[in-house]
Amino acid sequence: MLSRHLTVPCSQCGRAAAEIALLPGSEQGESLLHEHDRLERTDFIGMLTQTGEYTDLLALFEAIARADYAKARAIDPDLVAFCCKKCERVYCDQCWQLDPPEFEDGFYDCTRGTCPQGHQQIVDD
Numbered sequence: 785m786l787s788r789h790l791t792v793p794c795s796q797c798g799r800a801a802a803e804i805a806l807l808p809g810s811e812q813g814e815s816l817l818h819e820h821d822r823l824e825r826t827d828f829i830g831m832l833t834q835t836g837e838y839t840d841l842l843a844l845f846e847a848i849a850r851a852d853y854a855k856a857r858a859i860d861p862d863l864v865a866f867c868c869k870k871c872e873r874v875y876c877d878q879c880w881q882l883d884p885p886e887f888e889d890g891f892y893d894c895t896r897g898t899c900p901q902g903h904q905q906i907v908d909d
Contacts, residue, residue: 789805868901
């Protein structure tokens, strides 16, 4: 199992909309470290990590690498929130117009954003 990395550029300004890393878990000696196979997204509204089986995470990573955001969204919509659902364009968090975080009963609920084309969606849930 290999580590894999990719940068997804912003359609508007060219900056990194997201950095995606597929990282396999590690074994040390006879015991498994407390590290699992994981897919990490950075550079878009903080870091997001999904853990699971490497082969499942690889399918998500490869969908993102092919810019098949509809397929990636079907697997994990939060991980590809940098891609607008309506215009299917990728934007960095500087190009999204982000609304203030929403809270329900004192707990964080979500953050909505509007893409440069005027489409609104939840970008962090």
